[in-house]
Amino acid sequence: AQKVTQAQTEISVVEKEDVTLDCVYETRDTTYYLFWYKQPPSGELVFLIRRNSFDEQNEISGRYSWNFQKSTSSFNFTITASQVVDSAVYFCALSDLIQGAQKLVFGQGTRLTINP
Amino acid sequence: DAGVTQSPTHLIKTRGQQVTLRCSPISGHKSVSWYQQVLGQGPQFIFQYYEKEERGRGNFPDRFSARQFPNYSSELNVNALLLGDSALYLCASSPSRRNEQFFGPGTRLTVL
Numbered sequence: 001a002q003k004v005t006q007a008q009t010e011i012s013v014v015e016k017e018d019v020t021l022d023c024v025y026e027t028r029d030t031t032y033y034l035f036w037y038k039q040p041p042s043g044e045l046v047f048l049i050r051r052n053s054f055d056e057q058n059e060i061s062g063r064y065s066w067n068f069q070k071s072t073s074s075f076n077f078t079i080t081a082s083q084v085v086d087s088a089v090y091f092c093a094l095s096d097l098i099q100g101a102q103k104l105v106f107g108q109g110t111r112l113t114i115n116p
Numbered sequence: 117d118a119g120v121t122q123s124p125t126h127l128i129k130t131r132g133q134q135v136t137l138r139c140s141p142i143s144g145h146k147s148v149s150w151y152q153q154v155l156g157q158g159p160q161f162i163f164q165y166y167e168k169e170e171r172g173r174g175n176f177p178d179r180f181s182a183r184q185f186p187n188y189s190s191e192l193n194v195n196a197l198l199l200g201d202s203a204l205y206l207c208a209s210s211p212s213r214r215n216e217q218f219f220g221p222g223t224r225l226t227v228l
Contacts, residue, residue, distance in 0.1 A: 004158075033216075035216065037219070042221060043204055043206075043221055043222045043224070044219055044220065044221040044222065045159070045206060045208075045219035046219075047216055047217070047218055047219070050216045091158050091159075093158075098161075098172040098173070098174070099171060099172040099173070100171055100172065101147075101149075101164040101166065101171035101172030102164075102172075102210075102215075102217075103149065103161035103164065103172055103174065104149075104151075104159070104161065104208075104217060105161070106158030106159050106160075107158055108156075108157060108158050109157075109158050
């Protein structure tokens with residue numbers, strides 16, 4: 001069965017520190033997608049990134065970077081020089097095809113607190 | 117461009133009642149998915165509608181139903197509410213069944 005594990009329930013760092021959020025997944029599929037979403041206190045899930053299982057290149061977007069390693073089934077997310085506005089719950093998700101539709105299987109989330 | 121919109125923002129119901137939640141997808145998006153997020157957990161897939169038909173269903177009872185209208189907006193209905201139905205209900209839209217999904221702000225349902 002598809003499964004996503006985010007072992008870090010809560011992380012708290014001081015502003016400007018780098019922080020890495022871990023994500024480990026299990027899938028039976030050879031083709032799949034991995035996602036990261038940010039959920040601020042308002043509740044809306046904000047899409048951050050989608051990666052195809054065939055593309056293991058690391059990606060950088062400003063202060064955000066993602067490390068995809070198929071060999072260890074991990075898709076980790078790093079925030080460089082963290083800011084207070086980065087405080088949120090972050091979810092890693094895995095695509096799963098069900099009856100032809102793509103559903104997302106989410107991890108439990110990591111609550112990130114950036115202290116000034 | 118407007119994002120996904122959901123209404124109402126908050127809702128309080130009592131056990132046994134029925135509730136209807138509404139979602140308008142991003143313009144041009146034909147697929148709408150519904151998720152339930154219980155406090156402290158990740159969202160759980162309820163079902164997906166594409167071209168007005170249910171295309172996939174998660175592990176939820178028949179008390180949960182939905183429909184999609186010609187303009188691709190959607191309504192989620194939950195009958196015979198239980199205390200355990202208290203959650204944030206998220207709607208997500210995507211251009212098709214298999215693209216990245218963009219979420220709305222959610223409807224927080226409290227069942228007393």
